[in-house]
Amino acid sequence: MRIILIFISAALINNFVLTYFLGLCPFLGVSKRFDTAVNMGLATTFVTTLTAVTTWLIQHYILERYNLLFLQNVTFIIAIAGLVQLVEMFIRKTSIALYRSLGIYLPLITTNCIVLGLALFAALRDYTFVESVFFGAGAGVGFTIALIIMSGIREELEFADVPEVLKGAPITLLMAGMLALAFMGFAGLLSV
Amino acid sequence: MHLLGSAFVISILAMGGLGFGFAVMLAIASKKFAVEEDPMVEKILGCLPGTNCGACGYAGCIALAEELVGKSAPVNACVAGGQDVADAVASALGAERMEAKRMIAVVLCRGGEAETARGAAYRGDRTCAAANITGGEKNCAYSCMGYGDCVDACKFESMAMNSNGLPVVFYDRCVGCGACARACPRDIIEMHPEDRRLFVFCKNKDRGAQAKKDCKVSCIACGLCVKDCEVPGAIELKDNLAVINHDICPQNDVPTRRCPTKCILFGEPEKMTSEAGQPAGLAGGWQARASNSGRL
The missing domain is CATH 3.30.70.20 (Alpha-Beta Plaits)
Structure with missing residues (x-):
């Protein structure tokens, strides 16, 4: 039960993008087209889940055992960078078109605050291994949901009569703000 | 002194070990997921305008660059680029230059x-x-x-x-x-x-x-x-x-x-x-x- 709650909490109620405002750069950068957004979401979900696994192992079997908590940030970042590199190679091998459409945002998953954020949150809240994995997957799914909603809105926006001054970044940020408002509706549903 | 020394050693070992582990993993992955890519495509792509306008009839500048390297498109295939691009492509490919029709x-x-x-x-x-x-x-x-x-x-x-x-x-x-x-x-x-x-x-x-x-x-x-x-x-x-x-x-x-x-x-x-x-x-x-x- 707790696992499910953690998952839903990370995906919806405490959505990393829309309530914590983490990972806004790919949220705005890769949400222009629906299918690219879906793929970016899946790639990020893959990275967040693997990161949750790896950082939990590092946290419990290396950092805590040898009293090396001062190395937490450095080791987590190494782990994340390595995993993103792995995903990048994999996507390049499987779909060169996807690799090109994600462009610079693919390696930028390395510095996506969601990924490091979830690793630090999981360590801070003392999640068990399974909880940590579901937390990571939930964070990724939440990011994917936000990205998909945003790309849907932005594709519709292409046909809308947007006032000249709001075209481009302003209207996108306005939409992001309204989405955040909508996600506020989930707040207080449960607290994990 | 002894404590400090051991913290140093353990830190170095932990970081080194982690780094080594990831390096090995990535080395294996890079062999497994290696993608053959002609460096020529990248070079030709640099010659093209890069606007993906589609006037050449291909899906974009990358697609045209691949066709150009494969010699299945003429060096003046880029309509938008005009004579300058046609010349640049021809010299990069070592092919004969062609008149670009504007x-x-x-x-x-x-x-x-x-x-x-x-x-x-x-x-x-x-x-x-x-x-x-x-x-x-x-x-x-x-x-x-x-x-x-x-x-x-x-x-x-x-x-x-x-x-x-x-x-x-x-x-x-x-x-x-x-x-x-x-x-x-x-x-x-x-x-x-x-x-x-x-x-x-x-x-x-x-x-x-x-x-x-x-x-x-x-x-x-x-x-x-x-x-x-x-x-x-x-x-x-x-x-x-x-x-x-x-x-x-x-x-x-x-x-x-x-x-x-x-x-x-x-x-x-x-x-x-x-x-x-x-x-x-x-x-x-x-x-x-x-x-x-x-x-x-």
């Missing part, structure tokens, strides 16, 4: 707001594609609707709508990619080699009386240009419209002299726009629409 967009309608009769109000989406479904505001069903789909489609900022509601091409900037021609739902914009000078600026296929009623500068199919043209058959009347066969038609102003509506014109591209009542260049109070570069 294409330009020609707007074959002069029926602006001042010339045309209007019989309907249109309150829908302000795009030609949408307005064309109901027929737009102008009576002429073949004319420019004036909502600027072509201007939005232009990636090179070489088109704008003038104060008369007609699109104008800036020929110093037009690269001939044809995006505007594809965007026009009524096929008013055509791509032509830049040395062509003689055009019929009308697409109206209605009978003369009706065409004249709808638009002051329409082709009424009187046939004077057909008679006056020095090469018989170079200009023909098809569906109440004079059509020029550019391959055989002589490039002079003989057919234009007696045109009663001045819809067939001869001149330089700039002159063609100025004869159509528009000043050439950016000056003259043109209402340039926002370019697509700043859009979502």
